[in-house]
Amino acid sequence: MLASRHIQCPYCGERIEILLDASAGDQRYIEDCQVCCRPISVEVWVGADDEPHVSVAGEDEA
Template sequence: MNGLETTQIQCPYCWETFETVVDCSVVEQQYVEDCYVCCQPIVFQVTSDGEQITELRISAENQ
């Protein structure tokens, strides 16, 4: 298994839903990725078991 998981999220700015790929080989991580629709920065907080997402929280960067 490659440790990548595709998941759908909803942008906290424009509310559009889109797919993104998360690297599950890192057990706990936080990073910023721009929305594919409105280009606003979204903060991802991801917890995984090394193979799949166990918790995913997203928020607007300015909150």
């Protein structure tokens, strides 16, 4: 089950779209910004509503 979410890059501030795989459960990974190519730390968890939630941070904030 893939879900699309828009996030704001913690480096360049651009709004980008990422795909989340909620079937994998809670996860943490690095994804490069599609605009500035810097690494974004992405944390995904599935809430009580069975919807995936996402939090992002720059590598110096993680």
